[in-house]
Amino acid sequence: MPSVGLEHYLVLSAVLFSIGLYGVLAKRNAIIILMCLEIMLNAVNIALVAFSRYVAPTLLTGQVFAIFVIVVAAAETAVGLAIIIAIYRRHDTIESDKIDLMKW
Amino acid sequence: MALNIAFWLLAATGVAAALSVVLLRNVFRAALTLVLCFVSVAGIYITLSADFLAIVQILIYVGGISVLVILAVMLTRDVTQGSPSNKLKVPALLVAALFAGVLIFSLTQTPWAVSAEPPLEPTTSALAGKLLGQGGFILAVEIAATLLLAAILGAIVLVREK
Numbered sequence: 001m002p003s004v005g006l007e008h009y010l011v012l013s014a015v016l017f018s019i020g021l022y023g024v025l026a027k028r029n030a031i032i033i034l035m036c037l038e039i040m041l042n043a044v045n046i047a048l049v050a051f052s053r054y055v056a057p058t059l060l061t062g063q064v065f066a067i068f069v070i071v072v073a074a075a076e077t078a079v080g081l082a083i084i085i086a087i088y089r090r091h092d093t094i095e096s097d098k099i100d101l102m103k104w
Numbered sequence: 105m106a107l108n109i110a111f112w113l114l115a116a117t118g119v120a121a122a123l124s125v126v127l128l129r130n131v132f133r134a135a136l137t138l139v140l141c142f143v144s145v146a147g148i149y150i151t152l153s154a155d156f157l158a159i160v161q162i163l164i165y166v167g168g169i170s171v172l173v174i175l176a177v178m179l180t181r182d183v184t185q186g187s188p189s190n191k192l193k194v195p196a197l198l199v200a201a202l203f204a205g206v207l208i209f210s211l212t213q214t215p216w217a218v219s220a221e222p223p224l225e226p227t228t229s230a231l232a233g234k235l236l237g238q239g240g241f242i243l244a245v246e247i248a249a250t251l252l253l254a255a256i257l258g259a260i261v262l263v264r265e266k
Contacts, residue, residue, distance in 0.1 A: 005218070057221045
């Protein structure tokens with residue numbers, strides 16, 4: 001078994017990102033879409049931390065970026081779920097293809 | 105060697121958990137497997153010797169975001185309806201598979217400038233220096249704090265009963 005290196009982490013990140021992408025594109029339930037978005041953000045974080053570990057091990061810039069991604073992800077989740085709950089109260093649905101008031 | 109085994113175990117768990125988030129019919133179970141995915145990503149951070157980030161991942165994702173998601177699942181009471189796919193299931197699968205293929209190809213073909221230096225072992229103080237110290241990211245930290253405050257206020261305003 002070859003030693004685990006940068007490519008392994010990058011491929012793992014790519015696989016997780018694609019799973020999340022499929023979920024975001026193909027799911028109806030808005031909460032599931034948000035969960036898949038979280039998976040995509042986590043995949044990006046894995047890539048950032050892997051680059052930080054293998055390309056510039058003492059600089060830590062990738063980890064700082066990952067921290068900011070986590071902060072923005074937390075804000076996004078809070079606001080996103082609040083929007084979903086508000087839509088559910090008003091329209092009794094969270095199916096993304098039934099929320100089409102602004103569709104022209 | 106132990107690092108290799110840990111990586112493969114964590115990677116397999118993470119990918120399986122992410123797949124079950126997408127494939128499970130029950131939204132509540134999908135939320136629980138999402139927590140498992142977050143935990144394995146935290147383990148991946150530990151194998152990358154990013155100890156502070158692993159703890160942050162556990163605190164924020166496993167402790168905070170997953171609770172928010174589960175709360176939202178319970179508040180919307182759509183658990184029994186499951187998580188059906190929309191009309192774009194097959195095109196979405198194609199796009200995701202194509203994207204993964206292109207990404208993996210380009211990532212494995214690129215000659216990365218891998219450094220042979222050993223990583224910093226306790227990263228916490230070094231990260232604090234980066235974030236708050238001279239020539240660091242202090243402005244970005246302040247902006248992030250404002251963003252969090254705005255997000256919290258926005259969430260409260262959105263869900264408040266009239």
